[in-house]
Amino acid sequence: MRRVDTSPAYRILDTDTVPAFIGSLPEIRALLGGPPESWLVHEVGDGNLNLVFIVRGLEGSSLCVKQALPYLRVAGSSWPMTLERAFFEASYYSAVAPYVGGLIPTIYHYDRELYCTVMECLSAHIILRQGLIAGRRYPNVARDVGEYIARASFFTSDFARPFEQKMDGIAVFARNKELVRITVDLVFCDPYRSSARNHHTSPHLDEVVAELRGDSRLKVAAAHFGMKFLNEAQALVHGDLHSGSVMVTEGNTRVIDPEFAFYGPIGFDLGAFLGNLLLSWYSQPGHATEQDNRVGYQHWILEQVEAFWDSFRSNFLALWAENAHGDALPTSMFTRPTETLTLESARNAFLDGLFADMLGFGACKMIRRIVGFAHVIDFDRIHDADVRARCEANALAMARALLSYPGQFCSIQDVIEAVPRMARH
Amino acid sequence: MRRVDTSPAYRILDTDTVPAFIGSLPEIRALLGGPPESWLVHEVGDGNLNLVFIVRGLEGSSLCVKQALPYLRVAGSSWPMTLERAFFEASYYSAVAPYVGGLIPTIYHYDRELYCTVMECLSAHIILRQGLIAGRRYPNVARDVGEYIARASFFTSDFARPFEQKMDGIAVFARNKELVRITVDLVFCDPYRSSARNHHTSPHLDEVVAELRGDSRLKVAAAHFGMKFLNEAQALVHGDLHSGSVMVTEGNTRVIDPEFAFYGPIGFDLGAFLGNLLLSWYSQPGHATEQDNRVGYQHWILEQVEAFWDSFRSNFLALWAENAHGDALPTSMFTRPTETLTLESARNAFLDGLFADMLGFGACKMIRRIVGFAHVIDFDRIHDADVRARCEANALAMARALLSYPGQFCSIQDVIEAVPRMARH
Numbered sequence: 001m002r003r004v005d006t007s008p009a010y011r012i013l014d015t016d017t018v019p020a021f022i023g024s025l026p027e028i029r030a031l032l033g034g035p036p037e038s039w040l041v042h043e044v045g046d047g048n049l050n051l052v053f054i055v056r057g058l059e060g061s062s063l064c065v066k067q068a069l070p071y072l073r074v075a076g077s078s079w080p081m082t083l084e085r086a087f088f089e090a091s092y093y094s095a096v097a098p099y100v101g102g103l104i105p106t107i108y109h110y111d112r113e114l115y116c117t118v119m120e121c122l123s124a125h126i127i128l129r130q131g132l133i134a135g136r137r138y139p140n141v142a143r144d145v146g147e148y149i150a151r152a153s154f155f156t157s158d159f160a161r162p163f164e165q166k167m168d169g170i171a172v173f174a175r176n177k178e179l180v181r182i183t184v185d186l187v188f189c190d191p192y193r194s195s196a197r198n199h200h201t202s203p204h205l206d207e208v209v210a211e212l213r214g215d216s217r218l219k220v221a222a223a224h225f226g227m228k229f230l231n232e233a234q235a236l237v238h239g240d241l242h243s244g245s246v247m248v249t250e251g252n253t254r255v256i257d258p259e260f261a262f263y264g265p266i267g268f269d270l271g272a273f274l275g276n277l278l279l280s281w282y283s284q285p286g287h288a289t290e291q292d293n294r295v296g297y298q299h300w301i302l303e304q305v306e307a308f309w310d311s312f313r314s315n316f317l318a319l320w321a322e323n324a325h326g327d328a329l330p331t332s333m334f335t336r337p338t339e340t341l342t343l344e345s346a347r348n349a350f351l352d353g354l355f356a357d358m359l360g361f362g363a364c365k366m367i368r369r370i371v372g373f374a375h376v377i378d379f380d381r382i383h384d385a386d387v388r389a390r391c392e393a394n395a396l397a398m399a400r401a402l403l404s405y406p407g408q409f410c411s412i413q414d415v416i417e418a419v420p421r422m423a424r425h
Numbered sequence: 426m427r428r429v430d431t432s433p434a435y436r437i438l439d440t441d442t443v444p445a446f447i448g449s450l451p452e453i454r455a456l457l458g459g460p461p462e463s464w465l466v467h468e469v470g471d472g473n474l475n476l477v478f479i480v481r482g483l484e485g486s487s488l489c490v491k492q493a494l495p496y497l498r499v500a501g502s503s504w505p506m507t508l509e510r511a512f513f514e515a516s517y518y519s520a521v522a523p524y525v526g527g528l529i530p531t532i533y534h535y536d537r538e539l540y541c542t543v544m545e546c547l548s549a550h551i552i553l554r555q556g557l558i559a560g561r562r563y564p565n566v567a568r569d570v571g572e573y574i575a576r577a578s579f580f581t582s583d584f585a586r587p588f589e590q591k592m593d594g595i596a597v598f599a600r601n602k603e604l605v606r607i608t609v610d611l612v613f614c615d616p617y618r619s620s621a622r623n624h625h626t627s628p629h630l631d632e633v634v635a636e637l638r639g640d641s642r643l644k645v646a647a648a649h650f651g652m653k654f655l656n657e658a659q660a661l662v663h664g665d666l667h668s669g670s671v672m673v674t675e676g677n678t679r680v681i682d683p684e685f686a687f688y689g690p691i692g693f694d695l696g697a698f699l700g701n702l703l704l705s706w707y708s709q710p711g712h713a714t715e716q717d718n719r720v721g722y723q724h725w726i727l728e729q730v731e732a733f734w735d736s737f738r739s740n741f742l743a744l745w746a747e748n749a750h751g752d753a754l755p756t757s758m759f760t761r762p763t764e765t766l767t768l769e770s771a772r773n774a775f776l777d778g779l780f781a782d783m784l785g786f787g788a789c790k791m792i793r794r795i796v797g798f799a800h801v802i803d804f805d806r807i808h809d810a811d812v813r814a815r816c817e818a819n820a821l822a823m824a825r826a827l828l829s830y831p832g833q834f835c836s837i838q839d840v841i842e843a844v845p846r847m848a849r850h
Contacts, residue, residue, distance in 0.1 A: 158652070158655050158656070163602075163605070163606075163609060163655050164602045164606065166655070167599045167600070167602050167605070168599070168602075170595060170596075170599040171595075171596050171599035171600060174592045174593070174595040174596035174599065175592070175596060177588075177589045177592050177593075180588070180592070181588075181589065184588060184752050189752070189755055189757065189758060192758045193755075193757050193758045193760070214761065216759065216761075216763070216764055216767040217767075219758050219759065219767075220754075220767060220770075220771045222758075223753070223754045223755070223758060223771065224771075226752070226753065226754075227583070227753045227754060230583050230588050230591070230752065230753055231583070231657055231658055231659050231753075232656055232657060232658075233656055233657075233658055234656050327609050327614070327651070327655065328648070328651065328652045328655055328656075329645075329648045329651075329652060330614055330618075330648070332614065332618050333614060333617045333618045333644050333647075333648060334641065334644065335618070336639065336641075338641070339641055342641040342642075342644075342645060345645075346645045346648070346649075
């Protein structure tokens, strides 16, 4: 196995060695209470990519230890993967924590030699994607994630800060090449060409997939967003903000797993979340039961689509109104009384651009989950292949419309109205 | 004086110490021939920003030693400036040399401690701006600079190479913050707001300048290009490619002074050169004599505008046809026979975007040279303030049209036809 990079001190932790490691950190020791020997440690990760240990102290306090493994275990074989992703994850958390502290886990410690983060244990939370499959409603999540992206992106953009701070960040995250490579290949290229890594529900979707790979206009649009992804360093983005990177309880939301972080287009995070809400919508018939046909739940999802965009937009504009201390669109150029309106209209135009980006990136994220390498359990858990294929075909139709006819989607209402129209099967 | 950064070994060279320094480099020694004591050294720089020494060997060979000074001397006082600009200049040269070797000076050596570059001596060349003021014609220069920008930008973009190479470059040049700060302030902000650094031909242009600073639509357009400058890392750009950064003989062209280099929008280099050709056009009446009214020369300049864009465009497309090995718009997504046309049309659309960027950035560069801090000798050498002000007002009118009504300029022919129309005074 190729080991891309490990520090000489790197060693894989286990339930026996975790207490000694975190016991050496005074803050952690105080938090868990009692001697390290008294702590209970369980490994709860799936072991594909990271080790995840839950450590509990005697008095009920707990925390989570996440260590990167130097490979990704997929389909029985292993794919070497840089440990440095743990560093970028920790760097992202610490860059955005001042702005979105309540919406990420509390980070207690990052160890550069072990590529290991000690963080708050979210034992009451579940992965949003699981909740969406189960048909559960989380009244705050869409608004929270909208606010999250607004805050994390606004404050790391040139609207909020002197550009030098962004350039400092860019210099750091420009090294996160291995994970960006995954996105470039798996999101923007492979789905649109032949690749041994691609798969789809077959033979049901064979024709639809062939049609997609033959749709030159669609591919140019996808390539356009691939180019934007590589060129447009608007802000620090999470880079993988789908419903599997959001943990929820009834009232609480946390964004996790930002190892794909880099300076990129804000619309990429918006699109990841939107696209995965839409995938969930299209997957719902596959999760219908006699007790619940999921039609009401689909309505709820579309309400979340609207709440998500409205929350992002209004939060971003509100932050901008109060914190325009950066070099992009500087207020010092617009100081006459009437120019309040000028600024407002320029800001609205910028948000319109983000809206269009959200739809384009969202569509790319949807397509790759149906015809690319890594699929989503929203569809994979639908055991009846006929039903699954119908759900997937509808989602693909929506994604293709978003990419091919962007002019038809001028508002979030246009999107919401189109979603059921594309469920023709 | 604040010294931002100097290595402990940094010392300011002089004509006495240069021979010992370069004499220690075998390649240089062989090139100049004879013992270092026999070399003739002259300091020829203006001492404002860099020291420039010409060193001649006994047999007529020569080279140039350029050392950065830790300040910029302006208007009698001094402005501390990072020595690291010499590093970025050397890094830029070495990044683009494989692609534009014949169009930059040959670089023999860069010394990281002395912030000093040893390079080919261009003693037969003069600065293009000087030639334009003198009314001299250089048949190749526009085509050469067009080809230069095409090659330097194409090969450092994601069209030519795996994106990882661009990210490596971005990590390096993201540290060139002090020079990028100068551009952000002096090109995109100060001209459009009150600043002690601004000046203009007064009182002649007072009214025009007040009108410009009150033109909200124009300022939003300028701010839009300022944002693009900060966000759009398309390729490694020179960052200051005006007619003072080009050296010429009758048949030879060299691009110099790339210390503002960073990963940014390709249109920024295009606009710098175009904008300065247009400034030259508008300045010509100020250099007219009884023997030469410069009308014919103005025609020649407009021919160069066309040749420049045509050369850039055709070279960029030709390179793309042969070297599309990158991750942006990958050919592997467009392999069916009919998709040759698809790719061609997508590439043309990208070039149309660069054209629009060139006009916008060009206009910003023109405006800042008339109402901002650093002016150009094309105008400053016009001693009659009335004549100078008329020339400047015309150039400003053109720049404002380019920024405010981009829809009126769909081709380089549209630009060429508009130029004389704006010379109403």
